Amino acid sequence: MTLEGLELAHRRTGAVGLGGAQPAPFADAADVVGWFGGLQSQDYHPAKWALAQRLGPGVTDADLDRAFDDGVILRTHVLRPTWHFVAPADLRWLLELTAPRIHALNTYAYRRGELDGPLLRRTTDLIADAVADGHHLTRTEIAALLARHGITATGFRLGYILIHAELERMVCSGPLRGKQHTYALLEERVPRAASLEREAALAELVGRFFTSHGPATAKDLAWWSSLTRVDIATGLSLAGDALESTDVDGITFWSAPGNARTPAPSPSVRLLQAYDEYIVGYTQSRYLLDLGDLAAVASGKASLPNGVIVVDTQVAGRWRRTVRADTVVLDTVLCRPFDAAETVALHAAADKLGMFLGARAVVSASVL
Structure with missing residues (x-):
């Protein structure tokens, strides 16, 4: 166990919002999610606990359910791909940046599910039309809708039909209905915002990752985001002085300047x-x-x-x-x-x- 390694780990706990080193208290769930860019949430209930640990005492499970229902945070496929909590203000530009890459990574899954381009476009249109005007639907209801149009949509196949609709910026999470998740029209949950040029989006996502996860490596970011190494190199170049690097054991670690803050009291x-x-x-x-x-x-x-x-x-x-x-x-x-x-x-x-x-x-x- 090296002192350099422990120092990197201490700095990292602050960056991810788990120590006394975070820049400032987070205001709400959207503030936490925005800090990261996206916060992994394939398991909805445990993911709420991850949010709560960064929001401080007094936040309850029910509080975060309300924030989710109200659209303060959304849950959709946007990175890797798996579900992430995302702030509404970030969802459009993130999907514009990451969706083409995730579609490419999904090629085998689409093929395995016998989901070609025309069929996926048709299912996405059917789902978007069905959930418009606040008619939020559960996964089971969407499967029944597609079945009425002669489309088999169960299990694995249904999952990738829905992922495609999310990546195409047509649907995202709706409010809970009891314990069931629903899908909503993205246009009705996410305010319109100016698009980011691709290079600006790359710089933004690269900067957010290393600010919220650093010290970390380019390979860490490639895993987390599914961006290519070329894209990451471009983002690092564009970030300029907003990021700094340090080499430990022959590995280059990136982080925001000055994130070596006092760690939380030990033992934590x-x-x-x-x-x-x-x-x-x-x-x-x-x-x-x-x-x-x-x-x-x-x-x-x-x-x-x-x-x-x-x-x-x-x-x-x-x-x-x-x-x-x-x-x-x-x-x-x-x-x-x-x-x-x-x-x-x-x-x-x-x-x-x-x-x-x-x-x-x-x-x-x-x-x-």
């Missing part, structure tokens, strides 16, 4: 969802999360729950939640024994999750 224990940006925003430099190979060794000993426990900057265990009436039970599996201060911090983190869910938190801990 965080209960991160498995797809938190601190976990999934990196490929080449993901090793900074586990500089001592502690989690890598532990994962070979037992099957671990999906959530990630981070102590200061390093992965130290896994967790899983079970909600029972007014109680949330956290089953935790630690990669190493926690000392007294870390145990207190773990229970404090559990209490924060309990407050978010409106439930009393109970922690069950075991050590591999």
